[in-house]
Amino acid sequence: MSAHESSYNPTTRWGKWWDDRLPVARMMHGQFVDFPTPRNLNYAWTFGGILTFCLVAQIVTGVVLAMHYQPSAAEAFNSIEHIRRDVNYGWMIRNFHAVGASMFFIAVYIHIFRGLYYGSYKAPREVLWILGVLIFVAMMATAFMGYALPWGQMSFWGVTVITNLFSALDGVVSGLGTGITEWLWGGYAVTGVTLNRFFSLHYLLPFVIFGLVILHIWALHVAGQNNPTGLDVKTKSDTVPMYPYAVAKDAVGMFAFLLLFAWFVFFLPDYLGHADNYTPANPLVTPPHIVPEWYFLPFYAILRAVPSKLGGVIAMFAAVLVLLFVPWLDSSRVRSTKYRPIYKWCFWFFVFTCVALGWLGSKPAEQPYVFWSQFFTFAYFAFFFIALPVVGLIETPRVLPRSISESVLGRSSGGGVGVPVGAAAAPEKR
Amino acid sequence: MATELEEPTRRDFLVTAGNVFAAVGAASLLWPFIQQMNPDSSAQALASTEVDLTPVKEGQAITAMWRGKPVFIRHRTKDEIAKAAADDKAALVDLSARNLGLPETEPALDANRVKKGHEQWLILVGICTHLGCIPKGQSMQDVKGEYGGWFCPCHGSHYDTSGRIRKGPAPRNLDVPPYEFASDTMIKIG
Numbered sequence: 001m002s003a004h005e006s007s008y009n010p011t012t013r014w015g016k017w018w019d020d021r022l023p024v025a026r027m028m029h030g031q032f033v034d035f036p037t038p039r040n041l042n043y044a045w046t047f048g049g050i051l052t053f054c055l056v057a058q059i060v061t062g063v064v065l066a067m068h069y070q071p072s073a074a075e076a077f078n079s080i081e082h083i084r085r086d087v088n089y090g091w092m093i094r095n096f097h098a099v100g101a102s103m104f105f106i107a108v109y110i111h112i113f114r115g116l117y118y119g120s121y122k123a124p125r126e127v128l129w130i131l132g133v134l135i136f137v138a139m140m141a142t143a144f145m146g147y148a149l150p151w152g153q154m155s156f157w158g159v160t161v162i163t164n165l166f167s168a169l170d171g172v173v174s175g176l177g178t179g180i181t182e183w184l185w186g187g188y189a190v191t192g193v194t195l196n197r198f199f200s201l202h203y204l205l206p207f208v209i210f211g212l213v214i215l216h217i218w219a220l221h222v223a224g225q226n227n228p229t230g231l232d233v234k235t236k237s238d239t240v241p242m243y244p245y246a247v248a249k250d251a252v253g254m255f256a257f258l259l260l261f262a263w264f265v266f267f268l269p270d271y272l273g274h275a276d277n278y279t280p281a282n283p284l285v286t287p288p289h290i291v292p293e294w295y296f297l298p299f300y301a302i303l304r305a306v307p308s309k310l311g312g313v314i315a316m317f318a319a320v321l322v323l324l325f326v327p328w329l330d331s332s333r334v335r336s337t338k339y340r341p342i343y344k345w346c347f348w349f350f351v352f353t354c355v356a357l358g359w360l361g362s363k364p365a366e367q368p369y370v371f372w373s374q375f376f377t378f379a380y381f382a383f384f385f386i387a388l389p390v391v392g393l394i395e396t397p398r399v400l401p402r403s404i405s406e407s408v409l410g411r412s413s414g415g416g417v418g419v420p421v422g423a424a425a426a427p428e429k430r
Numbered sequence: 431m432a433t434e435l436e437e438p439t440r441r442d443f444l445v446t447a448g449n450v451f452a453a454v455g456a457a458s459l460l461w462p463f464i465q466q467m468n469p470d471s472s473a474q475a476l477a478s479t480e481v482d483l484t485p486v487k488e489g490q491a492i493t494a495m496w497r498g499k500p501v502f503i504r505h506r507t508k509d510e511i512a513k514a515a516a517d518d519k520a521a522l523v524d525l526s527a528r529n530l531g532l533p534e535t536e537p538a539l540d541a542n543r544v545k546k547g548h549e550q551w552l553i554l555v556g557i558c559t560h561l562g563c564i565p566k567g568q569s570m571q572d573v574k575g576e577y578g579g580w581f582c583p584c585h586g587s588h589y590d591t592s593g594r595i596r597k598g599p600a601p602r603n604l605d606v607p608p609y610e611f612a613s614d615t616m617i618k619i620g
Contacts, residue, residue: 064466067467086473088465088471089462089463089466093466
């Protein structure tokens with residue numbers, strides 16, 4: 001499966017029996033117990049585990065909610081209230097699921113920014129990165145359809161606005177856009193028919209994501225994790241076994257994340273949502289401000305920044321799909337931004353751009369927000385099409401450490417191996 | 431050289447305490463996901479059903495719905511009442527009154543399965559206590575079984591004119607739901 005051979009050695013009869021027939025324990029041991037992990041990983045590397053937890057949590061809470069939810073236009077809103085009021089612990093499970101979606105995106109954005117900062121998309125991890133982008137796209141589709149299900153005002157009108165985007169294709173081929181839109185709707189407008197099919201697909205996609213995640217972890221384990229220096233693993237002392245070191249660090253990160261998760265679930269469950277979604281959907285009344293959930297706001301800002309309908313749609317999709325090309329857009333021979341003094345500014349300005357676009361997406365489509373949306377949309381694409389290709393060519397990277405071990409343990413004779421000078425503790429006995 | 435009688439170390443304490451805490455945490459996380467499948471408060475809400483008895487003539491029976499279940503309401507004839515009272519002394523399969531308005535220990539006398547002063551009205555949950563079919567006997571043409579009450583066609587359980595199981599695989603008498611006479615012609619079940 002990967003470069004690392006498992007050192008699993010079954011001693012029990014039971015263990016040997018299974019190892020001969022279906023070596024799951026061998027695989028788990030090789031991939032998650034004595035898998036060599038760079039010894040210098042920081043907490044930004046805990047988000048992969050956190051994301052896996054989020055996926056499982058969303059699936060478990062989602063399956064349970066589906067036992068009580070009714071996917072019809074007449075009953076959906078009421079069934080959510082039934083869950084919140086009548087179902088035992090329904091209020092809690094629903095809060096887990098709704099807040100969980102937001103937490104999922106918080107984690108995925110940190111995870112993506114980590115990948116961009118440390119060059120984790122560069123060879124030989126291009127496919128790993130692309131799988132990640134596909135997971136991200138599937139997550140966005142799942143979240144979009146999930147938000148429709150409560151059938152509140154924001155659910156209904158959000159679906160109407162976003163599915164109407166496809167009608168922009170009428171400008172390319174006459175009738176194509178309307179045809180696609182009506183095919184999506186299953187009618188001539190968003191109705192309960194649309195809701196029903198969104199429920200089915202919302203249930204399906206997380207399992208597609210699950211499959212993509214398995215491929216993602218597989219691709220990761222072939223190349224091994226990147227690390228903050230961006231250097232390749234050269235010797236065994238560059239690494240530590242995943243258990244207990246990376247597992248323990250993952251657990252700490254997970255607990256901090258769960259603390260934040262629980263804070264929202266139990267004290268601020270509706271904070272990340274929109275009050276209008278507690279009004280049942282009314283096809284004849286449009287809310288004054290239609291906004292998607294916070295995690296879509298940057299893309300929403302880009303969509304509205306371009307004055308042309310079709311142009312806005314293309315820009316919005318391009319803003320996501322451009323991520324696929326990052327491994328080839330970046331000209332730098334140095335992986336980690338830690339050693340890229342000029343690019344570092346570009347990166348952090350990009351982060352600021354994303355946050356600014358998010359804030360602007362929540363504002364009405366008026367001046368001065370329109371101007372600044374256009375400014376930051378330009379800045380967003382400039383990062384990918386100017387900063388990534390050009391800066392790598394013109395900057396002088398800082399001096400890299402000679403190895404991962406050296407960056408952690410400091411320079412000692414021979415470099416890279418051995419006990420830190422003056423350390424009182426004996427080397428670890430294994 | 432480990433000695434078996436060494437004092438537990440601080441590490442032992444921490445590991446054990448940690449594991450106990452994790453187990454408690456896991457159980458408390460799991461419990462709501464199990465409990466959510468139990469009947470919710472809208473199902474538990476004490477929904478009551480009112481039934482008007484005026485159209486039910488002597489010898490006739492109607493079926494009402496209560497909490498999603500069929501309820502047999504039979505206006506018993508004098509013969510049926512007499513037979514039910516006589517069978518109090520017969521060898522009954524189930525000796526408990528199964529009256530949800532009475533304590534469980536009451537014996538299966540006909541008097542314990544009706545209301546005093548309204549002995550002609552027999553009100554039962556119409557679900558066979560074997561595997562849940564609805565027994566026949568409500569309609570005039572129905573087979574009523576060897577004891578004149580009800581007969582369950584699924585596996586051949588016979589109930590008498592007090593709704594008690596007399597023959598067949600069913601283990602318990604038909605349940606008597608909690609009800610009150612709001613007036614002589616109106617009952618409120620539940």
